[in-house]
Amino acid sequence: MALPDYEAWAILEAVARLGSFTAAADELGLSKPTISKAISRLELSLGTVLFHRTSRKISLSTAGQALLPHAQQIAHVGEAAMEAARDTTHLLKGQVRLAAPLSYGLSHLAPVIADFMCAYPEITVDLQLNDAQVDLVEEGFDCAIRIADLPDSSLRVIQLRNVEVYFIAAPAYITRMSEPRTPGELADHDCFLYSNTQSSEVWHITGPDGQTVNVRPKRRFQSNNGDVMLPALIAGRGIGYLPDFLCQNALDAGSLINILPGWRMGDISLNIVMPPSRLRPARVDALVNFLKVNLR
Numbered sequence: 001m002a003l004p005d006y007e008a009w010a011i012l013e014a015v016a017r018l019g020s021f022t023a024a025a026d027e028l029g030l031s032k033p034t035i036s037k038a039i040s041r042l043e044l045s046l047g048t049v050l051f052h053r054t055s056r057k058i059s060l061s062t063a064g065q066a067l068l069p070h071a072q073q074i075a076h077v078g079e080a081a082m083e084a085a086r087d088t089t090h091l092l093k094g095q096v097r098l099a100a101p102l103s104y105g106l107s108h109l110a111p112v113i114a115d116f117m118c119a120y121p122e123i124t125v126d127l128q129l130n131d132a133q134v135d136l137v138e139e140g141f142d143c144a145i146r147i148a149d150l151p152d153s154s155l156r157v158i159q160l161r162n163v164e165v166y167f168i169a170a171p172a173y174i175t176r177m178s179e180p181r182t183p184g185e186l187a188d189h190d191c192f193l194y195s196n197t198q199s200s201e202v203w204h205i206t207g208p209d210g211q212t213v214n215v216r217p218k219r220r221f222q223s224n225n226g227d228v229m230l231p232a233l234i235a236g237r238g239i240g241y242l243p244d245f246l247c248q249n250a251l252d253a254g255s256l257i258n259i260l261p262g263w264r265m266g267d268i269s270l271n272i273v274m275p276p277s278r279l280r281p282a283r284v285d286a287l288v289n290f291l292k293v294n295l296r
Contacts, residue, residue: 004074008039010028013068015035019058046063049063049064068138080277080280081279092120092122092123093123094283095126096123098142098143100145101131101145101147105127105145106129106227107227107245108245113127116290120283120286123286136273144272144274145271145291146271147269148269154276157272157273158271160271165241167258167263168241168247169239170233171254172236183215186239187218191238192232193217194226194229195223203216205260205263205264208262220238230246234250239259270295274288
């Protein structure tokens with residue numbers, strides 16, 4: 001059995017990422033004919049076309065799109081293996097791609113990234129903020145911040161801390177509408193729903209004794225971002241369920257109060273997640289270790 005053509009797979013990743021054979025040749029320090037021959041060699045061995053070529057541009061074929069995550073993983077692991085075999089002090093350079101939720105990224109992650117850039121001036125950071133969950137391997141991310149109860153998967157996970165989540169409302173709302181004493185009463189209140197969860201339409205709420213109550217809240221406002229709910233909640237327009245990093249300041253100031261204490265919709269934590277491979281470029285390890293220290 002012939003060995004896989006690792007060079008050709010790595011070249012596939014570079015061509016797909018950069019969008020041209022010429023750019024890939026420049027980045028990899030190879031000639032354009034070498035790049036072209038490697039892609040042709042891989043297409044021949046796989047029995048499929050990887051790129052559609054015209055005189056003006058190239059684009060991945062359907063087969064190329066399906067195989068690209070494998071090429072990305074091969075290139076990533078190969079780079080990490082090379083770095084692991086050498087003194088890594090001079091390898092703290094290049095780009096790290098990081099994904100994070102929007103609100104947490106703005107409020108907590110941005111200052112840490114600024115400090116990281118001061119500590120590692122030759123590492124560049126591509127930070128993408130999005131409340132939707134990204135596919136690390138397919139979209140080419142080195143790591144991500146996730147705030148959730150993570151399901152079992154092949155991803156590598158570092159748990160940083162537990163995140164407290166509270167049912168909250170403004171004193172003015174409680175004065176006007178009364179405070180719900182049981183989760184079932186939420187069905188009669190104006191509720192703010194976070195739509196980036198599978199159970200946004202039905203709240204599965206568990207009490208301190210382990211009892212679970214299923215409630216279909218009366219929706220007053222819905223968003224895929226928790227931060228935008230705060231002004232309306234503080235103005236007394238309804239009841240929300242938000243994590244500590246969004247609402248703790250308002251709770252401390254008394255502009256929001258914690259209602260239904262002891263009741264929650266599952267446990268969530270702050271996590272760093274990474275692709276499955278144990279090998280990572282030194283610059284990625286530098287960022288991960290920095291986040292571990294500064295986000296806990």
